[in-house]
Amino acid sequence: xxxxxxxxxxLVMGMTNKKSLKxxxxxxxxxxxxxxxxxxxxxxxxxxYNFKEQTENNSVPSRFSPECPNSSHLxxxxxxxxxxxxxLYLCASSRLSGQGYTEAFFGQGTRxxxx
Amino acid sequence: xQTVTQxxxxxxxxxxxxxxxxxxxxTSESDYYLFWYKQPPSRQMILVIRQEAYKQQNxxxxxxxxxFQKAAKSFSLKISDSQLGDAAMxxxxxxxxxxxxxxxxxxxxxxxVIP
Numbered sequence: 001x002x003x004x005x006x007x008x009x010x011l012v013m014g015m016t017n018k019k020s021l022k023x024x025x026x027x028x029x030x031x032x033x034x035x036x037x038x039x040x041x042x043x044x045x046x047x048x049y050n051f052k053e054q055t056e057n058n059s060v061p062s063r064f065s066p067e068c069p070n071s072s073h074l075x076x077x078x079x080x081x082x083x084x085x086x087x088l089y090l091c092a093s094s095r096l097s098g099q100g101y102t103e104a105f106f107g108q109g110t111r112x113x114x115x
Numbered sequence: 116x117q118t119v120t121q122x123x124x125x126x127x128x129x130x131x132x133x134x135x136x137x138x139x140x141x142t143s144e145s146d147y148y149l150f151w152y153k154q155p156p157s158r159q160m161i162l163v164i165r166q167e168a169y170k171q172q173n174x175x176x177x178x179x180x181x182x183f184q185k186a187a188k189s190f191s192l193k194i195s196d197s198q199l200g201d202a203a204m205x206x207x208x209x210x211x212x213x214x215x216x217x218x219x220x221x222x223x224x225x226x227x228v229i230p
Binding site: 101103 | 148150161162165208222
C-alpha cells in the first residue's frame with residue numbers, strides 16, 4: 001500500500017464509450033502524474049499537475065482529458081478511444097519542496113482494454 | 116530533453132548470487148535525482164532506492180546498492196544475495212528540476228531469479 005489509490009483496477013470499454021479513471025492520494029503531495037504503460041514501450045508520461053495546475057502535456061491525443069480538482073484527486077476522462085489505447089494506466093504523486101524532491105509513489109494501475 | 120537508457124532487456128541470476136543492472140542517463144540539469152523502481156507481476160511500482168546527484172556517496176538499502184558515476188552519467192543497481200521475491204521488472208528513473216516535475220523512465224530490465 002503506497003497511499004495512492006486508483007479505481008477501477010480493470011476497465012473494458014467500447015470505442016464509443018465515455019469512462020473516467022480516478023486517482024486519489026492523501027500523502028500531502030503537490031504533484032500528480034498520469035503514465036501509460038504499454039507492452040512494448042517504456043512508461044510514457046502523459047500529464048503532470050502541480051498544485052492543480054497542468055504543467056506538462058506530452059502530446060497526448062484529445063480523447064484523453066485530465067482533470068485535477070484539488071491536490072489530492074486526479075481524473076483521466078476517456079472518450080472515443082482506439083484499440084491501441086489499451087494499456088496499463090498508472091497514477092503517481094510526489095512532493096517538491098524547499099527540502100528537495102520526494103520519490104514518486106504509484107497506484108496499482110488501471111488495466112484498460114478498448115474493444 | 117532528458118533520457119534514461121537501460122540496455123539489458125532481460126537478466127537472470129541464481130538465488131543467493133549478486134546481479135548488477137545497468138542504467139545510463141542524460142540531462143542538462145545539475146540538480147537531479149535518480150531512482151530504481153521494481154514492478155512485480157502484481158503491477159505495483161515500488162521504490163527500491165534513490166540517489167541525489169549532489170551526494171557523492173552511493174546509496175544503499177539493505178541488499179540493494181547503487182554505483183553512481185556522475186561524470187559518466189551511469190547509475191547501476193546491485194542486488195546482493197538475490198531472493199526469489201526479487202524477480203520483477205526494474206526501472207531506472209530520472210527526475211531533474213527546473214519546475215517541470217518530469218520523471219522519466221527507462222524501458223526496464225526483466226530480472227529472473229533461478230532457484
